Amino acid sequence: MGLFSMFKSDSGAAMTPHKAFACSLIYCMGADGEMDPEEVGHLLSVLGGESSGGGIGVGANNRALLDSAVRYCRQNRFENFLAEAAPLLTDAQKLCILTNMVDSAMSDGQAEIQEQELIGKAQQAFGISDEQFRPFFEVILMKNDRTVFTNANHPNNQPGFQVRLNGLAA
Secondary structure (H helix, E strand, C coil): CHHHHHCCCCCCCCCCCCHHHHHHHHHHHHCCCCCCCCHHHHHHHCCCCCCCCCCCCCHHHHHHHHHHHHHHHHCCHHHHHHHHHHHHHHHHHHHHHHHHHEEEEEEHCCHHHHHHHHHHHHHHHHHCCHHHHHHHHHHHHHHHHHHHCCCCCHHHHHCCCCEEEECCCC
């Protein structure tokens, strides 16, 4: 035990569902080797709070959460995180994490292959089937497809097109 061991400690080291949420987004953001401004913006918006300057940022209540999550992600592989976090999460928390991971990955216009693989690993570790997740996934894709405003020939802008989830018209 040396003096540097103090830097490894994390007073908020215990994994919690909220910390798992923050960690999952950090892992997703870094999956492709870069953190795009859109991804950072998504993280800050879902963690909530305002910065002292009045702009969007991480408020004091979530600053400690973000700092703890960043330290955790630097020290642990994603697979270890999944093994630790999955048993702590309810189905609702797992779906919330997965939908936010997809939304973060899509925030810059497309999910890179590394982000897709990471989300797939989380989905598998959480025990969420494609069938269960598909409606949520489709809504996120629709939410992030802004070409419906700029492409008059977009298939979803064609006469008779209806948005459907699980066979139900919305």
